[in-house]
Amino acid sequence: MSSTVKRYQGSDDYIASEELANIVNAAIALGRPLLVRGEPGTGKTLLAMSIAKALNKKLIVWNIKSTSKAKDGLYVYDTVQRLNDARFGDKDVSNIENYIRLGELGQAFASDEQVVLLIDEIDKADIEFPNDLLNELDEMSFKIIETGREIKAKTRPIVIITSNNEKELPDAFLRRCVFHYIEFPDRELMRRIVEVHYPNLEEKFINQVLDKFYELRSINTLKKKPSTSELIDWIGVLLRFGISEERLAEEIPFLGTLVKKEQDLMEVIRVEHQKAYGEANPKSYETFGRRYY
Ligand SMILES: Nc1ncnc2c1ncn2[C@@H]1O[C@H](COP(=O)(O)OP(=O)(O)OP(=O)(O)O)[C@@H](O)[C@H]1O
Numbered sequence: 638m639s640s641t642v643k644r645y646q647g648s649d650d651y652i653a654s655e656e657l658a659n660i661v662n663a664a665i666a667l668g669r670p671l672l673v674r675g676e677p678g679t680g681k682t683l684l685a686m687s688i689a690k691a692l693n694k695k696l697i698v699w700n701i702k703s704t705s706k707a708k709d710g711l712y713v714y715d716t717v718q719r720l721n722d723a724r725f726g727d728k729d730v731s732n733i734e735n736y737i738r739l740g741e742l743g744q745a746f747a748s749d750e751q752v753v754l755l756i757d758e759i760d761k762a763d764i765e766f767p768n769d770l771l772n773e774l775d776e777m778s779f780k781i782i783e784t785g786r787e788i789k790a791k792t793r794p795i796v797i798i799t800s801n802n803e804k805e806l807p808d809a810f811l812r813r814c815v816f817h818y819i820e821f822p823d824r825e826l827m828r829r830i831v832e833v834h835y836p837n838l839e840e841k842f843i844n845q846v847l848d849k850f851y852e853l854r855s856i857n858t859l860k861k862k863p864s865t866s867e868l869i870d871w872i873g874v875l876l877r878f879g880i881s882e883e884r885l886a887e888e889i890p891f892l893g894t895l896v897k898k899e900q901d902l903m904e905v906i907r908v909e910h911q912k913a914y915g916e917a918n919p920k921s922y923e924t925f926g927r928r929y930y
Pocket residue numbers: 650651652653675676677678679680681682683684799801830833865866867869
């Protein structure tokens with residue numbers, strides 16, 4: 638990489654581990670898409686925003702849905718508008734180019750300056766979707782069939798693709814990407830992430846919060862463990878309601894911001910109750926639950 642190229646190291650609102658920053662820089666140097674996987678709420682989407690911010694580039698976001706088609710990301714030919722104009726308008730409809738709308742990938746290629754393109758949640762689309770993008774992502778160019786115009790990237794966009802692992806991605810697609818799995822942050826990294834969101838927390842308070850949070854995550858029977866985004870929300874509510882670290886030592890107020898499944902709520906209460914009273918003495922189970930509202 639030339640020394641003039643700015644290296645990514647995270648941004649003021651996003652903490653990137655050294656490993657993550659390295660792989661981002663490697664993907665940029667290779668000009669290959671970076672495929673990021675990881676639990677929900679571990680900062681996959683935010684990573685692309687952070688890269689754009691840190692490297693001072695425009696961000697184009699392509700949110701993938703179950704109905705998304707790869708070619709719509711290149712361009713769509715707005716035949717309906719053209720027909721309407723032909724029938725009711727006084728516009729010149731002979732120039733088809735006026736009815737070509739570039740999709741997100743098309744805009745990223747057509748941009749004069751290098752952009753960051755986020756293809757978010759690629760696993761939401763059907764299995765053909767990644768395969769249909771192989772050529773375009775390889776060559777960073779495509780042809781508009783109706784007009785013959787070629788859209789070719791002047792500088793390869795920085796492409797970040799996220800996946801929640803709902804579906805396996807095809808091998809041919811994986812081969813073309815650089816891959817990173819965002820590990821769930823350890824306590825120290827999480828402390829830095831929390832500090833980005835809440836810079837002036839007291840040491841004792843943040844320690845107590847992290848104790849409770851990692852204690853909850855250690856309950857292996859939970860269907861959906863709380864993640865970074867839930868922790869950030871939880872701290873926000875704790876601060877808003879002035880919950881002290883002393884109270885936190887005894888209770889987990891607003892548990893519903895951390896644990897989102899009814900079954901998991903019951904499981905947390907069961908485990909905590911067991912810790913407090915032991916298996917043999919299930920007294921006051923009802924009132925015990927109040928510690929978690
Ligand atoms: N490394 C980080 N630095 C700062 N904040 C973070 C970091 N990781 C996660 N967060 C916080 O978690 C929230 C969720 O992050 P994000 O939306 O990027 O997660 P995600 O991995 O895309 O989740 P999902 O799979 O549900 O889409 C962010 O808005 C931010 O508050």
